[in-house]
Amino acid sequence: xxxxxxxxxxxxxxxxxxxxxxxxxxxxxxxxGESETIAKTNLANNLKMMVETLxxxxxxxxxxxxxxxxxxxxxxxxxxxxxxxxxxxKPEVKSIDRKFxxxxxxLTVGKLDGEKSLCxxxxxxxxxxxxxx
Amino acid sequence: MKKKNKFFLNFIGRxxxxxxxxxTIYWTIAGVIITMVVFAYVLILSSYAGRLTFVPNQLRGxxxxxxxxxxxxxxxxxxxxTGRVYPGTIDLAKFSEERLNNCYFTDxxxxxxxxxxxxxxxxxxxxxATNKYYHKVSFTIFKEILVKKEDGFENExxxxxxxxxx
Numbered sequence: 001x002x003x004x005x006x007x008x009x010x011x012x013x014x015x016x017x018x019x020x021x022x023x024x025x026x027x028x029x030x031x032x033g034e035s036e037t038i039a040k041t042n043l044a045n046n047l048k049m050m051v052e053t054l055x056x057x058x059x060x061x062x063x064x065x066x067x068x069x070x071x072x073x074x075x076x077x078x079x080x081x082x083x084x085x086x087x088x089x090k091p092e093v094k095s096i097d098r099k100f101x102x103x104x105x106x107l108t109v110g111k112l113d114g115e116k117s118l119c120x121x122x123x124x125x126x127x128x129x130x131x132x133x
Numbered sequence: 134m135k136k137k138n139k140f141f142l143n144f145i146g147r148x149x150x151x152x153x154x155x156x157t158i159y160w161t162i163a164g165v166i167i168t169m170v171v172f173a174y175v176l177i178l179s180s181y182a183g184r185l186t187f188v189p190n191q192l193r194g195x196x197x198x199x200x201x202x203x204x205x206x207x208x209x210x211x212x213x214x215t216g217r218v219y220p221g222t223i224d225l226a227k228f229s230e231e232r233l234n235n236c237y238f239t240d241x242x243x244x245x246x247x248x249x250x251x252x253x254x255x256x257x258x259x260x261x262a263t264n265k266y267y268h269k270v271s272f273t274i275f276k277e278i279l280v281k282k283e284d285g286f287e288n289e290x291x292x293x294x295x296x297x298x299x
Contacts, residue, residue, distance in 0.1 A: 010156050021167060025174060032178050041186040049188070049196050056199030058209065058218035101197075101247070103206040104235040125206070 036073075040085045040096040043074065047083045047120070047129075048098040051108055054122045064132050065118035076112040078129040088114050191272055194295040197248055200236060202278055202291065207236035210281040222279040222286070228254070233261045240265075246298045254280065255290040271297040 032038075050063050065071060075086040084097040102108065110129025112118060117132035203220040205211040210224040239247045244265035251262040251270075257280065274293040279286045 006153055006156070010160075013160075017167065021171065024171065028175065028178055032182060035182065038182060038185050045186065045188050049193070052196045053199065056196075056203040056220075058203060058205065058220055099247075101237055101239060103200060103204060103237070105206060 036087055036090075036093070037096070040074065040087065043071065043076070044083055044085050044096045044098040047076070047078070047085075048100050050120050051078075051083070051100055051102075051127055054120055054127050055102060055106060057122060060124070061122045062133075063120045063122075065120075070116075071112070071118045072114050072116045074112075075114070076110075076118070076129060078108045078110040078127075080108055083108075083129075190297055191274075194248055194250075194272065194293075194297075195274060197237070198250060198274055198293050198295070201250075201252060201293070202276065204236070208232065210279075219279075219281075221276075222281055223254070223289070223291070224281045225257070226281075226283075228259060228261065230261060234264060237263055239263060248298070249296040251294040251296075253292040253294070255292055256287075257289065266294075266296055267299065268294075269296050269299055270294045 046065070050065070054061055054063060073088055075088050077084045077086075081102060082097055082099050084095050086095045087093050106125045106127070108127045108129070112129055112131065115131040119130055119132040121128045121130060200207050202223060203209050203218075205218045208223045208227045210219045210222040210227075211217065212219070233252070237250065239245075239249060241264065244263075245267065247265070249263045249266040251260060251266050251268070253260050272295050274295060276291040276293065278289050278291045280289040
C-alpha cells in the first residue's frame with residue numbers, strides 16, 4: 001500500500017473516531033440534562049414521602065408542593081397505595097410510580113392534569129390530591 | 134543496477150509495512166483506552182443521575198415510622214371523651230401484633246423488598262415486628278415517648294429497628 005495513502009486513511013479514521021466519541025458524549029450529556037425521568041422520579045418520591053408524613057398527622061391537614069417545581073408538565077394520579085406520574089406531552093413514555101402502605105381504612109385518591117399547583121389534603125382517613133385552593 | 138533498484142523497492146515496501154503494523158498496534162491500544170473512557174463516562178453519568186434522585190434511607194424510614202407514635206389507627210393514644218390524639222404517646226392497650234398489621238402491612242409475597250420494622254418498648258420489654266421483618270437491621274431509630282397505661286403515663290424509650298429492602 002502507498003505510504004501517503006495509508007497516512008491519509010489513518011488520519012480520516014482518527015477524525016471519524018474522535019467526532020463519534022465527542023458526538024456520543026454530547027448526546028448522553030444532553031439527554032441527561034433534559035431528562036424528564038429524573039424530574040418525574042423526584043416528584044414521585046416527594047409525593048410518596050408527603051403521603052407518608054400526612055398519614056402520621058393527627059387530624060386534618062393540607063400540604064402544598066413547593067411552587068418552584070413545575071408540575072404542569074405532568075399528569076399525576078394518586079390511587080390507593082400508589083402515586084403515578086406521566087408526562088403530559090408524551091403519555092406513551094414510561095410512567096414513574098411509587099408504592100406505599102397505608103394503615104387500614106386509609107384512602108388516597110385524586111388526579112391532576114397539567115395544574116400549576118399541587119396540594120395534598122388530609123381529611124379524616126382520606127388523602128386527596130388536588131390543585132391548591 | 135537492476136538488482137540495486139529491486140532491493141530499494143523492497144526496502145520501501147518493508148518500511149510501509151512497518152508503518153502499517155505500528156499504526157495497527159497504536160489503534161489497538163487506543164481502541165481499548167477509548168472504550169474504557171466511554172464506559173467510565175457512561176458510569177459517571179449514570180451515578181450522577183442516581184445521585185440526583187437519591188433519598189436518604191434514614192429519612193424514608195423515619196417518615197414511615199412516624200405513624201407508629203402519631204396515628205390513632207396505629208398506637209397513638211386517643212382520648213375517648215374528646216377524641217384528641219396525643220402524638221408521641223403510645224397506648225399500651227393498642228400495642229399488639231394485630232394492630233401493627235392494620236397499621237403497616239407489606240406485600241405478603243414481596244414485602245421483604247420494602248421497609249420493615251421491629252418496635253421495642255425498652256423498659257416494658259415488649260416487642261412487635263411487621264410481617265416481613267427478618268432481623269436484618271439496616272439502622273435504628275430511638276424515640277423518647279410516653280406510654281399510656283391503665284394507671285397513668287410513663288416515660289419510655291422506643292427503639293425502632295429498620296430493615297431496608299433485602
